[in-house]
Amino acid sequence: MADLAVDNLRIRLGGNEILKGVSLTLRRGEVAALLGPSGSGKTTLLRAVAGLEQPYTGTITVGGTTVFDGAAGINQPTEARGLGFVFQSYALWPHRTVAENVAYSLKIRGVAADVQRDTVQKSLDSLGLGKLGHRFPHELSGGQQQRVAIARALVYGPTVVLLDEPLSNLDAKLREEARAFLKELIERENLAALMVTHDQSEALAIANRILLLNGGVVEQAGTPQDMYNAPETLFVAEFMGSNNHIEGKIMGMSDGRASIRIGDFLLDGQARCAPEKVGQAGSAVIRLEGVHVAEGSNGGQNHVKLDLVTSMFLGHTWEHLFRGPGMTIRTHHDGPLSSGAHWLHLPADRVWIF
Amino acid sequence: MSSAVAGTSARRVVISITALFVLAPILLITYQSFLTAPFFDPKAQLSLWAYEFVFNEPDFWRALGTTAMLAVGMTAISVPLGALLAFLMTRTDMPGRGGFEPLLLVPIFLSPIVLAFGYVVTIGPVGFITVWWKQYFGNPFWDIYSFTSLVVIAGLTHAPHVYLYASAALRSLPGDLEEAARVTGAKPGRVAMDVSLPMITPALLFSGVLILFLGFEVFGLPLILGDPQGLLVLSTYLYKLTNKLGVPSYQLMAVVVMVIIAVALPLVFVQRLLLRTAQRFIAVRGKGSRTNLVALRAWRWPAFLLIAGWFAGTVMLPMTGLVLRSFVSSWGLGINVLDVLTLDNYIELFDDSEVVSAIVNSVGIATIGGALSIGCYTMIALAQHRWPSAWVRFADYIVMLPRAMPGIVAGLAIFWVFLFTKPLAPLRTTLLAVWVAYTLVWLAYGLRLVQSALLQVAPELEEAARVTGAGLGRAMRDVTIPLIKHGMLAAWLLIMLIFVREYSTAVYLLGPGTEVIGSLVVSRWGSGAVDIVTCLSCINVALISLGLMVTLRLGVKLHG
Numbered sequence: 001m002a003d004l005a006v007d008n009l010r011i012r013l014g015g016n017e018i019l020k021g022v023s024l025t026l027r028r029g030e031v032a033a034l035l036g037p038s039g040s041g042k043t044t045l046l047r048a049v050a051g052l053e054q055p056y057t058g059t060i061t062v063g064g065t066t067v068f069d070g071a072a073g074i075n076q077p078t079e080a081r082g083l084g085f086v087f088q089s090y091a092l093w094p095h096r097t098v099a100e101n102v103a104y105s106l107k108i109r110g111v112a113a114d115v116q117r118d119t120v121q122k123s124l125d126s127l128g129l130g131k132l133g134h135r136f137p138h139e140l141s142g143g144q145q146q147r148v149a150i151a152r153a154l155v156y157g158p159t160v161v162l163l164d165e166p167l168s169n170l171d172a173k174l175r176e177e178a179r180a181f182l183k184e185l186i187e188r189e190n191l192a193a194l195m196v197t198h199d200q201s202e203a204l205a206i207a208n209r210i211l212l213l214n215g216g217v218v219e220q221a222g223t224p225q226d227m228y229n230a231p232e233t234l235f236v237a238e239f240m241g242s243n244n245h246i247e248g249k250i251m252g253m254s255d256g257r258a259s260i261r262i263g264d265f266l267l268d269g270q271a272r273c274a275p276e277k278v279g280q281a282g283s284a285v286i287r288l289e290g291v292h293v294a295e296g297s298n299g300g301q302n303h304v305k306l307d308l309v310t311s312m313f314l315g316h317t318w319e320h321l322f323r324g325p326g327m328t329i330r331t332h333h334d335g336p337l338s339s340g341a342h343w344l345h346l347p348a349d350r351v352w353i354f
Numbered sequence: 355m356s357s358a359v360a361g362t363s364a365r366r367v368v369i370s371i372t373a374l375f376v377l378a379p380i381l382l383i384t385y386q387s388f389l390t391a392p393f394f395d396p397k398a399q400l401s402l403w404a405y406e407f408v409f410n411e412p413d414f415w416r417a418l419g420t421t422a423m424l425a426v427g428m429t430a431i432s433v434p435l436g437a438l439l440a441f442l443m444t445r446t447d448m449p450g451r452g453g454f455e456p457l458l459l460v461p462i463f464l465s466p467i468v469l470a471f472g473y474v475v476t477i478g479p480v481g482f483i484t485v486w487w488k489q490y491f492g493n494p495f496w497d498i499y500s501f502t503s504l505v506v507i508a509g510l511t512h513a514p515h516v517y518l519y520a521s522a523a524l525r526s527l528p529g530d531l532e533e534a535a536r537v538t539g540a541k542p543g544r545v546a547m548d549v550s551l552p553m554i555t556p557a558l559l560f561s562g563v564l565i566l567f568l569g570f571e572v573f574g575l576p577l578i579l580g581d582p583q584g585l586l587v588l589s590t591y592l593y594k595l596t597n598k599l600g601v602p603s604y605q606l607m608a609v610v611v612m613v614i615i616a617v618a619l620p621l622v623f624v625q626r627l628l629l630r631t632a633q634r635f636i637a638v639r640g641k642g643s644r645t646n647l648v649a650l651r652a653w654r655w656p657a658f659l660l661i662a663g664w665f666a667g668t669v670m671l672p673m674t675g676l677v678l679r680s681f682v683s684s685w686g687l688g689i690n691v692l693d694v695l696t697l698d699n700y701i702e703l704f705d706d707s708e709v710v711s712a713i714v715n716s717v718g719i720a721t722i723g724g725a726l727s728i729g730c731y732t733m734i735a736l737a738q739h740r741w742p743s744a745w746v747r748f749a750d751y752i753v754m755l756p757r758a759m760p761g762i763v764a765g766l767a768i769f770w771v772f773l774f775t776k777p778l779a780p781l782r783t784t785l786l787a788v789w790v791a792y793t794l795v796w797l798a799y800g801l802r803l804v805q806s807a808l809l810q811v812a813p814e815l816e817e818a819a820r821v822t823g824a825g826l827g828r829a830m831r832d833v834t835i836p837l838i839k840h841g842m843l844a845a846w847l848l849i850m851l852i853f854v855r856e857y858s859t860a861v862y863l864l865g866p867g868t869e870v871i872g873s874l875v876v877s878r879w880g881s882g883a884v885d886i887v888t889c890l891s892c893i894n895v896a897l898i899s900l901g902l903m904v905t906l907r908l909g910v911k912l913h914g
Contacts, residue, residue, distance in 0.1 A: 052817055078820040079829075085821035091814035095836045104832070105822035152822065 002061070003028050003192040004049070004160045009058035010070075011044055018044045019055070020216040024194075026209075028159060031186055031193045033207035035200055037239070040213040042196045046162050049194065050085050051078035062160055084153035084161035084191075088168060090145050092137035098124070098148050099133035105156040123155045127185075143174050150182075154189065161186070163195040167202055179205055200240050204228060212236055232272065234354040237285045244291065246327045250282040250353065258353040260284050262326045265304050269351025283354045290350035291331035293320070297343040302351070304329075305341050361826030368737035369749045375794065376752050379759075379767030380615070382774055387608035392601075393774060404605035414610070417591035424505055424576070424587060425569025431509025433562045436516020437554075439661060443517070444524040445550065447647045448657045456902075458661075459912050460669055462514045463898055465855045465872060467574030468891040469511055471879070472672020473498060474578060475679040475888060480686050482675055488687070499582045508575050510668045512568060516561040523557035524550065542648045560628040567621040570614065571760040573858040578879065588614055589762050593861070604770070611763050618758035626754065673895065680888040699885045709886060712869040713893060719789055719870060720853040720901075727793040727853075728846045731800040732838075736830055739808055740816070757798045761859035764795045769862040783865050791859045800849055807841020808834070844910040851901045854894065 002025035011019040019041045026032050034042035047053040048068075049060055057070035062083065067076040092101050099120050106116045124130050127147040137145055146166065153161055166182065167175045183206050186193045197203050203210050204224040211221045212235075220227060220236045231237035238245065248262035250273065258271035260282055267284055297303055306322035306329060313336075320337055322329045322344060329344060382393070387405070391398040408414050439458060442448045461469070476483050478498045487494045497503060527550060535545045573589040580590060592610045595603060650657055679685065682694040703709050734753070738746045756764060768791040772782035781787060793800075811834055819829035857872025864873040871894045875887050905912070 050817075050821055052820070077825070078817070079823045079825050081821075082823070083821060085818065087814045087818060089812065089814055091812065091818040093815055093818070093833055093837075104819070104824075108823045108828065152818070156823070 005061040007059045011055045026192045031207045032209045033203035034196045035203045036213035041216045042213050046196045084158040086153050086163045088165040090149035102151045123151045160192045242288045246284040268348040269353040272352045272354045286351045292345045294343040294345040302346045365737040392604040404609045408609040417586040421587040427505035428508040429565040432513040436513040437520045439517045440520035461511050470578035472676040476675030504579050519557045519561040523554040556631045615758045622757045680892045699889045712874040716871040720850045723789045724849040731804045735804040765791045765859040766862045803845035807838040811837045847905045
């Protein structure tokens with residue numbers, strides 16, 4: 001049984017429909033990432049699960065209990081839903097010490113003072129905050145504040161934890177450490193975690209499952225590998241990873257393959273569009289790492305000769321920018337290239353045609 | 355954007371009580387205005403008689419005309435003056451700006467009636483300056499009891515209101531807007547006219563309407579300065595009407611009150627509208643550091659003298675006179691000040707039990723009453739807090755209504771409510787009635803102070819409490835209220851100052867046990883007790899100054 005289930009949830013805010021029927025299920029030990037551009041409704045969905053936004057139809061079930069059912073008129077208040085919530089800004093109460101922040105949920109539940117103290121200390125210890133209980137939030141670093149927020153959300157043992165952009169307030173270096181820490185913690189505590197992020201690399205790294213939202217609907221859901229390697233729509237293909245986008249005219253389609261013509265260059269790839277689109281304008285998408293510089297090549301299927309415009313050194317690799325009639329291609333390559341024209345290979349199984 | 359689930363019944367109760375509290379007096383006034391006699395008179399009948407009577411009174415129309423001219427006249431003086439003060443203080447290198455800063459707002463906290471007394475004892479017919487002037491120059495060129503004097507004094511004393519909004523708007527103008535104009539080649543004066551001034555137009559417009567509105571409300575200045583020549587404005591006309599027909603003519607008073615509310619209410623809503631526009635302009639919060647002040651060069655000292663002169667004329671002159679008058683036994687032509695200096699006035703003051711209880715009551719109502727009022731305002735603010743509901747919009751309008759009731763009107767209305775409602779009648783002669791009236795009059799102001807503190811609380815701090823299991827009330831108690839503690843303290847200090855300053859609201863409630871300094875000086879001035887009035891005024895000013903010093907020392911901004 002799912003520990004969190006959302007079915008056909010719809011939310012209207014000030015006349016705009018923000019969520020247009022979203023469904024998802026989540027089990028313990030799983031991390032689902034809500035990914036999407038700003039305004040796609042991902043934060044609204046998360047807040048609706050917590051009871052902080054008001055859907056007008058659909059159902060939300062937490063641990064087998066229906067906490068919201070638009071049709072049946074069930075709507076449990078936030079405090080009765082028994083969830084953990086980590087806010088983007090952490091929302092640590094500035095007038096309470098770290099220990100008091102963490103102990104609050106226990107205090108509300110009437111836990112005895114000495115049990116509170118032990119539980120809080122254990123929780124702080126497990127997050128590496130053991131000695132910081134007496135401090136106030138503003139006396140902590142960003143990374144420590146984040147851990148306090150997590151401790152506060154988890155201390156009373158909720159099975160479902162909601163995280164709103166938990167890493168966005170950390171600087172780049174810290175973010176990678178926190179990412180690994182968070183994933184390990186969720187697996188160790190056997191939690192069902194729903195996490196909002198706008199950063200696809202974060203979603204790929206942490207989540208078992210990604211829901212890509214666009215304009216209030218789930219555009220595609222699946223494992224990170226599916227989302228990255230088998231996008232179903234142009235939006236998903238473009239949202240995940242770094243891409244080259246080429247406009248052309250779709251020439252033919254058969255057996256899941258399609259070809260697209262850009263000027264006099266004919267590019268083969270995997271068909272991701274309806275057969276009716278043959279003869280019409282279409283797009284080809286290929287990831288940067290899908291494009292190879294074919295040194296010593298003399299052309300061939302899906303090979304194109306383009307001029308090198310500029311090169312950038314990225315540390316672990318180089319990025320080169322090529323331009324030719326009707327297309328601009330960027331690719332990664334492990335070394336610098338001489339100026340002038342180069343052959344590029346765009347393998348047909350890495351090209352998606354929409 | 356917040357949880358709209360639980361705790362709504364408590365919110366509804368608070369908003370309903372607020373609505374009752376605000377609407378009851380207004381409905382009673384409306385009802386009374388359609389009666390032929392006071393509401394307690396069994397012979398009273400529904401009719402338009404009172405309206406016909408008042409609208410056929412030449413005195414009423416004269417008072418309405420005088421009020422309109424006074425309001426327009428003082429606006430015409432205080433808006434340009436306030437804007438100029440603001441420009442000099444925030445934008446130029448005028449000397450002594452830092453020292454003037456707190457002084458400029460002082461007139462806002464002084465009771466207008468106290469200032470009026472001050473003017474009478476200095477430049478009135480037998481004032482200190484007048485007498486001295488007569489000795490050397492003959493008859494003075496001014497007449498304190500003329501309409502012109504009234505307009506000028508009202509204009510000068512209300513300039514700080516304009517200064518407050520204009521300087522806030524000027525300060526929040528991002529410096530780069532002006533720098534951009536400078537870079538394209540505009541000279542400083544040109545920049546002021548083309549960029550700075552248009553940017554603060556909404557603030558000036560707002561303060562203009564505010565002054566116009568305050569002009570319709572003024573009571574103390576015309577009561578003291580207009581009365582000797584029979585110059586009446588609506589509020590003093592109302593005050594004089596009390597015994598027009600020999601018996602209490604409540605129905606006539608109710609009609610005048612209806613007229614005052616009918617004029618004030620649209621002004622209140624225009625203000626509300628303009629304030630939003632003004633805030634939209636201010637919303638471009640300046641990034642603080644501004645280095646390029648306009649160099650006044652040769653005009654530096656004339657500018658300084660202008661402000662110093664304004665302060666001397668508006669605050670120093672009446673205050674000095676007041677203090678001096680309170681220390682002399684008698685005063686008139688040919689008397690040497692040194693011969694009549696005495697402490698007797700103050701000593702006698704404490705033999706007068708009414709005066710003593712007025713002082714005690716004033717302090718009590720300001721401190722304890724002020725705290726209770728802030729408690730009420732906080733309850734109302736919390737009831738509205740993050741609740742997307744039609745109730746909140748309703749409450750927003752309800753709390754605006756008392757603003758359309760000048761203090762004297764609200765005091766009268768509360769007096770009637772206590773008279774009308776049998777169970778409340780015994781409380782009419784207690785301080786509770788005065789406190790209710792004060793709380794009602796300052797509802798919109800106090801509520802705004804609390805609300806601005808609430809605005810500082812990030813919503814997720816409260817949501818975090820909800821998610822961890824706290825109900826609405828618990829989250830407010832454990833998170834919201836502790837976080838606005840300082841804001842509430844600041845609001846309390848400001849309300850305290852205002853309650854000490856208040857004079858017109860308690861006029862109709864004055865009686866044994868309900869006397870406060872403000873209402874007592876109004877009544878004692880009527881009986882000609884200049885010694886007591888000046889002493890009490892000085893005590894009033896001393897209390898306010900003490901409060902102001904504490905407030906400033908604690909770093910509280912003087913405007914909410």
